[in-house]
Amino acid sequence: MSEGRYLYAVTRDLSPDAVAGTRALGGSPLEVIEHRGLSVLVSTVDLDEFGEDALRRNLEDLAWLEATARGHDDVVRFAAERGATAPMRLVTICLDDAGVLARLDDSYDQIVQALARVEGRTEWSVKAFAPTAAAEERATAVGAGGGAAYLRARKAAVEGRRAQDEAAMATAEELHDVLSRLAVASRRLPPQDPRLSGHEGRMTLNAAYLVDEADGDAFAREVERLAREHPDARVSAGGPWPPYSFATLEDA
Amino acid sequence: MSVHNADVVEARPAGEIALVDLLDRLLGAGVVLAGDVVISLAGIDLVQVRLHALIMTVRAGMDEPR
Known part of the structure; x- marks a missing residue:
């Protein structure tokens, strides 16, 4: 049985005693590797489960994927509660501790920068959804009225839907503009597939915001205010989360 | 479907990240170390992976009698 070292996150000033x-x-002990002022959270994993071939199979298994993502998130949250934390991407694995140290050296400056960027800050998620069904229903309802009336109704429905889409996109842009001004940094993520998220309507905004901890309450209140101001858009927010979307390393 | 559970794959305790949001972040962001890391996810189409895994499960759930 061969083993690897699974990396969860890089942080600072977390001693081996703290974990x-x-x-x-997998129930393995959480460990800290200290190196040049950085603390890497690692544990030992079995490469029969986390090796490349096994991963191709396991990443397709939702129960495995969820358990691994939740386990990873648990450790990231543990670290984020104790200081600035840069989470690693899911299933980042080195053969041994020497490999971990070599990787840290390679990306040292960028990791230090990423930690400085997220220190004292948390991530908030805001999504907006636009209704899509109304215009089509109108077209169907008028459809029984005969040829010319049907064509007029259909044209009106298409134009109506276009106007509705434009309004929904404008609302999403406005939400993002206002919230970005309250945030230190922001990122637009691709809209989620409704088959995964189960949402109805069209996701017009899937964004992440890096917010100073002290501004978290104000940010949440602003989301609520914007949701009231735009009753046509459904707005949902999540947070505060560890700064997953903002600990990415800049290109060297 | 109510607004409140519209964006979660399954019910989670309050404050926890919905799986679909967590995967957005754990697969789409995070620190990526270059070099001879054993596992290279670059060879895997992550969007395809999560779509495949999750859709299979969502469909399986929908087919179950309620």
């Missing part, structure tokens, strides 16, 4: 007794993926 004593904490369990990570």
Whole structure:
């Protein structure tokens, strides 16, 4: 059986003592590797489960994917509660500790920059959804009225839907503009597939905001105010979360 | 479907990240180390992976009698 070292996150000033007794993926002990002022949270994993071939199979298995993502998130949250934390991408694995140290050296400056960027800040998610069904229903309802009336109704429905789409996109842009001004940084993520998220209507905004901890309440209140101001758009927010979307390393 | 559970794949305790949001972040962001890391996710189409895994499950759930 061969083993690897699974990397969860890089942080600062977290000593091995601080994680004593904490369990990570698969029930293995959570460990800290200290290097040049950085603390990497790692645990040992079995490469029969986390090797490249096994991963191709396991990443397609929702129960495995969810358990691994939740286990990873648990460790990231543990670290984020204790200081600035740069989460690693899911299933980042090195053969041994020497590999971990070499990788840290390679990306040292960028990791330090990423930690400085997220220190004292958390991530908020805001999504907006636009209704899509109304215009089509109108067209169907008028459809029984005969040829010319049907064509007129259909044209009106198409134009109506276009206007509705434009209004929904304008609302999304406005939400994003206003919220970006309250945030230190922001990122637009691709709209989620409704088959995954189960949402109805069209997702017009899927954005992440990096917000100073002290501004978190004000940010949440502003989301609520914007939601009231735009009753046609459904707005949902999540947070505060560890700064997943903002700990990415800049290109060297 | 109510507004409140519209964007979660399954019910989670309050404050926890919905799986679909977590995967957006754990697969689409995070620190990526270059070099001879054992596992290279670059060879896997992550969007396809999560779509495939999740859609299979969502469909399986929908087919179950309620």
